[in-house]
Amino acid sequence: MLKNYLLLAWRVLLRRRFFTAISLFGISLTLVVLMVATALLDHTFAPMAPEVRQDRTLVIFNGTLVGPHSTWRDGAGFQLIDRYARNLSNVERVAMISFPEDVFSYPGGTRVQSSLRRSDAEYWRILDFEFLEGGPFADQDVRNGSRVAVINAATRDRFFGAAPAVGRWIDADGQRFRVVGVVANVSASRPVSTGDIFVPYTTAKTDAYKTRLLGGFMGILLGRSPADLPGIKAEFASRVASAPMPDKDYEHLYAPAETYFESVAADTFGQRNDDTTRAERLWIAIVGAALLFLLLPTVNLVNLNVSRIMERASEIGVRKAFGASTGTLVTQFIVENVMLTLLGGAIGFVLSAVALKAITAAELIEHARLAINGRVFLYGLGLSLVFGLLSGVYPAWRMARLNPVAALKGVGR
């Protein structure tokens, strides 16, 4: 029976090629936009190498000092992490890494711009980088302030071509470092792990950072299990709340330990000073935007479907007169509609893959390799089905209400 439905649906769609083409075009374009947006969101927030332990990691991105007349917001400072983020319960490891800094070098007369980051040795134990050559620098290197560096593949290519880089020297912002490891490129959309050159933080040009409560770093906390995260958040927040103020101008310090998604939500919805997260709001905003976006195409598709049904009013009238139940007719129509949306969805998948390849090639986000992975594919499939069902309900209802006598007589609506 299903085969009959499919065959009939196929014939019907072929009958009016122009309208089928327009429907497919509209559906696939809608789905391309949704798929590309989903792929970008997935690329930015979902766990991805080297952030494989993301489900039990919290990051201290920034801190805010608030006083009656002044507010100072900046990245977490060395003091904030060193004094308050160590020895929290259920935290396996604590690491710190500086915010990216653009530095210039001139290997062989060409100019190279790199993103430099200064970290400690624990950083390499929390993040799971793929080492193409060599390995990370060790605690010893950090203690001694050794001029060693881990670079990414892109930097290796820029400085040395495709040749092995371990043991060679690079110059960044006037300092010379010896390469000890080469890692695979990480997309610029991952603030915790992106970077071209990683060096020990003790190689900084001045020691000023050591005295600062705020400024320059991200603190990374690895919990023992995902369930420990709320406890870690609360404990760190209570420590921060009782921290002494560096200056008489300020009265409170706020420094949340959070996931990147929560941090973006906080920035979007303006939360700096209290402890409730805005993550749910961001979720609702994303889902709401998707639904709103789907509204216009759905309404248009509904219109097209209603037209398709009304054109076949006499055919439906005949079938009803011969005893076809409403259920059979509605099922046939739904099959037609879902087939149309899945076909549009398939075209949409192909087009999204092309679009994502184009975005990757245009390097809109540096080092990003955007693609449709399993998660994104499932979301896309789900969206197509939702779309098909939404745009099929109303027309099916209209069809069920068709009076066979009126339909056979040709009296329009």
Added chain:
Amino acid sequence: MIRHLFTLVWNRKRSNLLIAVEVLLSFIVLSAVTTFAVFYADNYRKPLGFDVDRIWVISAEAHASAGRTSMTVESDGSDKAAAATQADRERIDRRAMMAQLLLALRDLPEVESVAAAAVTPYGGNTWTSDIEIGGRHHRFGMSAGTDDFARTMGLEMLRGRWFTREDDGSAWRPVVVNERVARELFPAKDPVGQFIVEDRQGHAAANPADRMRIVGVIREYRKDGEYAAPENFVFDRVRLDDTRADVADARDIVIRVRPGTTAAFEERAVAVLRNAAPEWTFQAEALSQSRDTALQYWLAPLTAAAVVSLFLLVMVAMGLSGVLWLHVTQRTREVGLRRAKGATAVDIRRQLVGEVVVLTAIATTVGLAILVQFPILEVFSAVSPFVYGVSLAISLVCIYALTMACAWTPARMASVIQPADALRYE
């Protein structure tokens, strides 16, 4: 005929309403996109005011920091007397070092001329000044440059001169303005030598050394590049040996190199600077490269808006086709009757396309009524009526072309209906 078409459209207002709204929406978005595009194209034609080739900009920062992070510091100016003298000392040192750096660069063989400036092109920095003059409000883009700046950047002097040592002992604040300011403030007389007197200065015994006096007029200085709208621009003089706090500070070094200099020069220049000031951080970039990057950023929102516009146009196509198909299906008897009474296939086609044109006209008229508010109310004062006019014309043509193309197939479908088939159901 036209009135008849209106009646036909009105009869089916429920199903036509959605389409009309979609056409309205996509017309507005399309107009926004075309206005952007035409605005950029129009600005591109206008003079830039300075040279881009053979110029390097090196931004100099006095202390190396652990990383660049966003820092917002708002303070109501509570007393920090001790900190003030510390800031003074730092400023004097900084300016002295900057003068030394300029001297060091002048010695390089490739360098034709060197200057220091506050706001350089494509740098993304903005310094504006709002003044009341004669009761009218004026906004000026500001920058500041040393005495060699005009020669280094290749500024086109129209009248007067750039800053020189002559201005050292002056009892006023020498400024160089662009042609736009000269025309706006002194349309009838020679602007050189005129004072720009702010209203608040006219009254109380303000410091006469604060009054701006025009010493020269340049053609233009569009610091944001080819796509930016022209604006009023005023240059202050930078004196690196001046220790006062309220005199402009220059953090960018501008170098003009001789023809034939390669990109390798950049490394040498930065090495010289690092040698002279090891704790400072220098970022060098050829101005042509800054331009390419900046122009890309300017185009990004336009591209995004164009994608949205394309999407909406496709939606219009979808919706319109659906509605027209339905119309054709439901009006077979009407068409058949007309054919029986002698209407030709062409007449039927014309009627359907006519209805679509009327529908589009209703939607675009409402759209025009909304959009025409923008130039009238001067919401975006930088955009001229000419730009609006051209972009509206382009958008109208596109919308009409789209809707008429969508009407083509349904119209053809209607025109092949045979009168006998249509009237059979009666």
